[in-house]
Amino acid sequence: MSVLSLHRVSKSFGAVPLFEDVSLRLVPGRRVAIVGANGAGKTTLLEIVLGMADPDSGEVSRPRDLRLGYLPQDISETATGTVLEETVAGADHLLAMRDRLELLERDLSSESAQAAYADLQVRFETMGGYRLEADAHRVLAGLGFEPGDAERPVSSMSGGWRMRVALARLLLGRPDVLVLDEPTNHLDVESIAWLESALRAWEGSILFVSHDRDFIEAVAERVLEIAGGSAHEYLGGFNDFLRQREERLVTLRAAQANQQREIDATERFIERFRYKATKARQVQSRVKALAKVERIDVPDLEARRLSFGFPEPPRSGRVVVEIEHADVGHEDDPDVLSDVSLVVERGEKIGIVGPNGSGKSTLAKLILGRLQPRRGTVTIGHNVSIATFDQHQVEVLDLDGTVLGEFSKGLSEAHRGSNLRTRLGAFGFTGDDADQRVGDLSGGERTRLALARVMADPVNLLVLDEPTNHLDIPSRDVLEDALAAYPGTILLITHDRHVIRSVAERIVDVRHGRVTNHPGTFEEFLEARGEAPAPTGPPDEATHEQPTTELDRERQREQRATRRRLEKMVATAERAVSTAEAQAAELNRRLADPGIYDDHERAQKLVAAHDAAKDRSVRAMRIWEDAQMELEELP
DSSP states (O other), rough: OOOOEEEEEEETTEEEEEEEEEEEEEEEEEEEEEEEOTOOOOOOHHHHHHHHOOOOOEEEEETTTTTEEEEEEOSSOOOBBHHHHHHHHHHHEEEEEEEEHHHHOOOSSSHHHHHHHHHHHHHHHHHHHGGHHHHHHHHHHHHHHGGGGSSSBGGGHHHHHHHHHHHHHHHHHOOSSSEEEETTTTTHHHHHHHHHHHHOOOOSEEEEEOOOOHHHHHHSSSSEEEEEEEEEEEEHHHHHHHHHHHHHHHHHHHHHHHHHHHHHHHHHHHHHHOHHHHHHHHHHHHHHHHHHHHOOOOOSOOOOOOOOOOOOOOOOOEEEEEEEEEEEOSSSSSSSSEEEEEOOOOOOEEEEEEOSSSHHHHHHHHHHHHSSOOOOEEEEEEOOOOEEHHHHHTTOTTTBBBHHHHHHHOOOOOGSSHHHHHHHTTTOOOOGGGGGGGSOOOOOHHHHHHHHHHHOOOOOOEEETTTTOOHHHHHHHHHHHHHOOOSSEEEEOOOOOOHHHHOOSSSEEEEEEEEEEEESSSHHHHHHTTTOOOOOOOOOOOSSSOHHHHHHHHHHHHHHHHHHHHHHHHHHHHHHHHHHHHHHHHHHHHHHGGGGGGGGHHHHHHHHHHHHHHHHHHHHHHHHHHHHHHHHHHO
């Protein structure tokens, strides 16, 4: 059994330690997810595993015959062959066997040659050599390629599709250890689900970095967190990791408190008897003992729960966007979407999903007016103000500017001078972070800054196209909190299922040139399509007469987690209803004063604020009712 292992590995970046004393074993069937904030050293650890970087200290054990496969975040070299050729080339060991078989076929006159040929043929067949092209087509289809794509040159494809070819090549090659750095970055929801299934059935070991909670939960059976210069391994998926980490932190805090009480008692003794000759020996003994104490440090690993106080945007009409029987495309493909009809109402938060290349971004451009329909109409509602985010916003940031300066540029004149540092802090840029040079930020931090700039101005319609790209898990949490608190209307394109589930109140599905509305949650949408989420716990043991005890415990944990989530939703919604109704009542009291109508403009603002408060109350009540109903249906 080939085993790759790391023993007490440490690595520094200059004088700054990335991590210390990291140990890891990769045996066949083990699937380990590496998590941590951007810059924690996750990719560096992968490079040490692969032999692309050396540790400062510690040992790395790699068997000579171990086959490693690596998918980096970005591919610098462009392949020259077709999609099928490049994919099949991943199985180089099978191709070498095929060449050997062809060589042996030329001369089978001797018994030894016949025996060697027969032996090699059996091995080739057992390892799937005769199914190689069929398996390649299956993998390509799972990753979203159409049958006609097999003969396309890889060099003619976008970076995202070239990454998929590289992933297909790795999967077909079936290395002993599969090392993946952000494998879901360029995949749509359907391809991610297929990849999850493929990796759960993987016979070798897998080490991967991901910021996708659902993907980690579905694939990993261990989680290695790098944080605060150290690494800790947890058994189970992402949810188990969160629970075990909290238990560990609780234990550390208790131990730290006990240690601090002992230290305080020792320091009081030293201070009390420092100048007493009869106690000099005891004092010196305690001073030496105190100097040897290894202080227990409790890392701050919990994501910051940030408070978002968005300025109230101007109130739009009830209908924010209305598209009627629109056909739209571009020069390369004039018929991307046909007969599109869609109504977006004030305050809705809509998730737009569909395969890559299906037309999601085209739909966004149609709404934004960047593309005009060839047929049909697009109507933007009364008093609608729009802000949009895509990767272009990240690319245009001034790398020589400061975080605060770039944030200020994105705001209207009326809001540039108001609490900028406080508002930046809500997006995770606290204290001196605001004075950092933009060029010194990581890719995820630049994305977060661009999002902050877009969301901080009081518009009433946000159109977000893949805002989670390059964001680590804490940053995605910040984004989710921001979107949940945003008082306007949101159209959200993302492949991050956790974000869709947390934010979207209904789903718009774009595929095969059509746009289809699905009221309800993301789970309900998947169920309607017959694509229920892949199991995220242990494998289903329904074929056994009785489930295992561990499976029973897992189900109980999932039920408890679901109950806690719903109870939190109910409590949050109750508070939101109370707050909105209190605001509406106060505004109603002020509107009851006849003198208020002497100032027409002020009266209009009060009426608009009153209506907005009532809208928030209705939305919160709807969330409360849905969550309460689910809670009551739990066993």
